[in-house]
């Protein structure tokens with residue numbers, strides 16, 4: 001695998017000398033690492049954070065900064081939305097599957113309001129205003145939005161919908177703002193930061209507990225140092241979308257996505273360090289796959305059809321669900337069918353028109369679909385849409401109208417031609433205390449993890465904000481628990 005050629009696991013008996021000691025050693029200074037550092041320092045631990053880049057922030061600092069929080073946060077209340085931990089739990093259990101992990105989702109929902117207050121306490125500002133547009137307020141500083149599929153079929157029938165995407169108050173650079181406050185908070189708590197310092201190996205004692213790490217640093221004598229961690233090591237080193245071999249091996253569907261979301265340091269080294277000391281990695285095939293067609297929202301009046309001309313999803317679903325359904329379930333071969341009245345160019349990424357017809361039959365022929373299928377799809381849809389209904393996929397009534405104004409067109413959603421974007425969701429298995437687990441379900445003593453180095457709350461069915469959400473939430477637990485051991 002791409003990365004370091006050295007062994008990722010070292011035995012303590014082979015370490016002749018520890019160059020330095022601390023209570024908690026944190027690998028990576030993104031959202032998960034910063035949250036771990038703040039909590040470990042607050043618990044009185046001596047904390048060292050090593051970061052291989054020249055500055056802190058990681059992918060988190062480049063992100064949209066959305067944090068998935070609910071259960072009745074002050075921002076939800078100020079914007080007039082009611083929410084409960086129970087409804088949040090029901091949504092996440094329905095959306096973050098298959099086989100969502102209740103043991104992680106339950107505390108995440110139950111303590112979400114407390115987590116909001118903790119983030120706000122670090123200085124992160126949230127404006128109590130609601131953004132009604134298509135999922136992400138790219139051009140406003142609003143503080144709350146629907147960032148998943150809570151308010152659309154089938155989830156609006158499973159749980160009372162509420163918007164849970166909480167956004168730091170800034171028009172652009174929202175992730176940078178979030179990280180600025182978390183980094184400042186960690187640094188003012190007295191942690192030590194070592195930049196340009198990459199963790200290349202974990203050091204394991206004879207009882208299999210993790211007791212430290214080997215850190216490479218071009219400025220260190222001999223190029224590397226050994227750091228002993230009395231309480232434990234927290235792996236918070238991001239995901240693996242930029243490791244071609246790992247993506248090919250574990251998550252080949254993601255290879256087809258044009259845009260890789262992250263930094264080059266998302267090379268899976270944190271996951272491989274965990275594997276080297278006996279951890280289990282799970283859901284390695286999963287990822288957030290976004291198909292960014294909207295805005296304009298008007299296009300949601302169109303119809304997603306697969307290569308055979310059949311519908312497969314309500315078009316008002318969250319962009320991650322659209323991407324996931326199209327790539328995983330339709331082999332990345334689909335189209336958005338529009339008529340002359342609703343066609344507009346997507347604002348974010350180019351999506352080309354691949355076929356046009358004065359009649360649906362002509363369009364169907366151009367696309368090489370089985371004769372009659374697309375015609376039947378449109379005629380069935382239009383018959384019900386005339387009454388504002390969508391019995392098949394229950395798209396929201398405001399997006400339901402007959403498609404009957406020629407010419408008709410097919411917008412190309414094939415993975416190779418369109419801007420799917422992806423980052424990985426699979427990683428080390430942790431328990432609710434952020435302890436890294438072996439395949440037999442035992443915690444590896446001294447090893448904790450959070451963020452995209454782990455398989456966290458979104459096992460699939462991602463909604464925006466869940467990555468920063470679970471990274472910060474379980475990062476805090478990792479920091480606290482490692483500190484408690486020191």
Ligand SMILES: Cc1cc2nc3c(=O)[nH]c(=O)nc-3n(C[C@H](O)[C@H](O)[C@H](O)COP(=O)(O)OP(=O)(O)OC[C@H]3O[C@@H](n4cnc5c(N)ncnc54)[C@H](O)[C@@H]3O)c2cc1C
Pocket residue numbers: 027028029030031032033050051052053056057058059060061062063064065066067068197198199200236237238239261262265266269270423450451452453464465466467468469471
């Ligand atoms: C454009 C964009 C928009 C996004 N928008 C959102 C959003 O709005 N909401 C959301 O929830 N998610 C969003 N995401 C995804 C989200 O940003 C990431 O999944 C999340 O921030 C990962 O956090 P992390 O702490 O696990 O990793 P990171 O923030 O990447 O931090 C990991 C750090 O570890 C360092 N590192 C790696 N290996 C080592 C090593 N061996 N030794 C030392 N250091 C190491 C890395 O350099 C990095 O700084 C977005 C991503 C992008 C790129």
